[in-house]
Amino acid sequence: MSTSSLIFASSLVLVAIFISYYQKLGIEKEIIIGTARAVLQLMIVGYILHYIFSASNAFFTLAMVAIMILVAGHNASKRGKEIPGIFYYVTFSIAVSAAVTLSLLVLFGNIKFEPQQVIPVSGMIIGNSMVASGLSVSRLKDEIKNRQEEIEAYLALGATSRQAAQKVIKMSIKTGMMPTVDSMKTLGIVQLPGMMTGLILGGVDPITAVKYQIMVTFMLASTVAISCFTVTFLTYRTFFTKQHQLRQAF
């Protein structure tokens, strides 16, 4: 794609601005800022990736992945900002899911440990982990708040914190995983996923693109399961004291 054709494509944003103006949505400024930020961020990332790819250095690759994990952790932790230590729990969960999934993909020979492959795949893993763990934390917080009396009824029967929270733990993990599981069911029918679309646009044979997409699907199933499980089990404890009491402060 030439730069001039990309500039022409930017006129599509004018359509969005026109609709916002015509329908008095009042988001013209947001669209302009959003577009400018997207262009700027992508250009910066493009140059960084260009540098990392050409350097082909394992340290730079891992540093890039680490930055992605930190940013994702920061973003997902906003879903439970009242919970002490939530940034660490979410970030750790995303890191664990990324480490396990990436290691297995490299071990099975699905991808090579080189920046061109590790970084885009990490982006998908970390992005999905971020959304899933954020959803899990949010649901956990809401359910514990709404089911306070029920949980206390369990505790009063001699249940441990873990036993009393088992139901909400299950709900939270499920909530985080469901969007991925649902999208797996309609993959290729309702939606052509980003990676496959990108590969096809890049001239790759659709069958090869499908193989990659199947790998991505397996990878995302594992990554959201690991991140939701880890973040839920790390976080639920903060709602209880060591004496199996539900904390009153949340």
Add this chain to the structure above:
Amino acid sequence: MEIELKNISYFRDGKYILKNVYFKFEKNGIYTVVGPSGAGKSTMLKLINRLIEPTEGAIFINGVEYKNIDVILLRRKIGMVFQRPFLFEGTVKENIELGPSLRGEKNIDALFYLEAVGLSKDYLFKDVNNLSGGEAQRVSIARALANSPEVLLLDEPTSSLDPTSTSIIEELIKRLNREGIMVILVTHNMEQAKRIGDYTLFLYKGELIEARKTWEFFENPISEVSKLFLEGKLKEMIE
């Protein structure tokens, strides 16, 4: 069992919910805890069950500070039944077995506890969603009994029940007490407190105003606040 509340206070959201309460539950009997809404009655039960921690003071069980007793064991010995029964999805049997099964016990005689609360064996495999309010509350008492408690804390267990169910639960409470279980009952219903209480504790604004034999409290209250409360004039006094 002897439960001593030694000058306990509970502070939350900038105010005292309970303030410097001293009382010793020492004789087997039915203790009714009365007082206006927000007096700290339910908080007192939660403190005894160690669902919350006193801000000041300490609680002693048979002379041992309860911080030195395993909290799970404590909660089994001091059972608690809430205003809403909170039965868990499943059958009546599964609910009754819950407490013992939490600690890995098997072969629990659920029927024994079901009959102890006056329900027939036909209820054993009933889905809890098909129970009336009174039946559900009796199952929740049976569930607490399955832990073999020495004390039962009851937080307004009949407040949402019809008079017939209330009467059945009251008879059940009296029978359980005769069988040796100490009962501490929070109630808004003064007639109920009079009917079944042996001792009555009157709480007001987090303070224990009076604690006496029930008939003495109702016939001859000592403090002015108690008199106004029993005459239904306490609200005017607050305003």
